Amino acid sequence: MASTSPTAVFLIVCKDVPGIVAALTSFILKEGGNLVDVDFHTDREEKLFLGRVEWNLDTFNLTREALHSALTDLCAGYEGRWELHFSDVQQRVAVFVSKQDHCLLDLLHGSQLQDVNSEIALVVSNHDTMRGVVESHNIPFHLTPITKATKAATEQAQLSLLSTHKIDLVVMAKYMQILSDDFLSAFPNTINIHHSFLPAFVGAKPYHQAHQRGVKIIGATAHFATVDLDCGPIIEQEVVRVSHRDSVDDLVRKGKDVERSVLARAVRLHLLHRVLTYGNKTVVFA
Known part of the structure; x- marks a missing residue:
């Protein structure tokens, strides 16, 4: 602190x-x-x-x-x-992740710096890929596989975990699932990282969309998750230049660096109580 x-x-x-x-x-x-x-x-x-x-x-x-x-x-x-x-009340964070590790690893590293009074209390994933990394940090890892048929039951189990662990904030660190209206109504305090400079390229495969469009910059956006996909109040954004020489893989590689920094800043600002929402906008007292 x-x-x-x-x-x-x-x-x-x-x-x-x-x-x-x-x-x-x-x-x-x-x-x-x-x-x-x-x-x-x-x-x-x-x-x-x-x-x-x-x-x-x-x-x-x-x-x-x-x-x-x-x-x-x-x-x-x-x-x-x-x-x-x-400031002396520690905030408890749950990180939701799928198979990509770059945002999760950055958050785990940041949590060890302890410049914000918070802790990652658990990690929830629909895949077992990140178990070893998470448990090596002595953080509980909860595997919650999800299918279309089991989505409602799985989300109820996830909400129960959040309640049991007294979670204050959920961070979707490349959690490649769309949270339902029921989940977000029960737990609206959720931050997502989207790999484009919103409102451009909403939804799936934004880097592919950007490459097809021939853009000269790509970016990442951290926003509060809402029932409207990738349309919640924006907390933080950043861009990086690209060119016609860059392939989709190049865009993904460059984009991952931006995703890490944008999500980390957004989470830190929120935990420092520097973000106010109104309507579908935010004021960030940075």
Whole structure:
């Protein structure tokens, strides 16, 4: 962790009205909080206010329970939603993967750096390919084979695993399955990596589509998974240049590097509570 002092992180999305920033920061300062980070955005078209405030708790006067109650009162007059998080509460992540290992390996390496207070609590896969790699990191590996006939039952078993392990976030690290409406309704906090610069080349084989189209850049997109395939709110994107000399295999090779970095950044930003969704868009306080 970057700091040994625990912090509180407050996120809000509400109608834009005068005085929100002053009310929030004055409240925190009044109760002895030392502001660490303050960031806001106003969407003028939607007339929405989006904000993130982080402060140290060492000198803060209120208990966490009292803080939640006070924020409830403070935000009662704002039409919207808000969240409160604490940096010393470890977040538990489940990684869903199929046969490709490049995103999984990057996430496993990143988790050992411990610059974010989180842990990969389990890995779920519809293939046994990654078992050895995962178990070598002393992380539970759960094989959940899936077919069209068993999809509903398998997803229920997966949801049970998430509940048992108290999972906060699911990361689809090249999990080559489409999660059902029922799964995402039960667990919407899911990030996916798609191997194109969305909204271009949605769906299967985007590198093949890009090669056929003769594009000069390819990319990757990390987004929240929704019932609409590859259409969820975008968290992070990156591109790399390609040329007419590149084959599909070249595009895949170059794309894998981009996929790793994009997914890792998106997961880190989310775990640091720097991502706010509204409608089908995000504000990322990076």
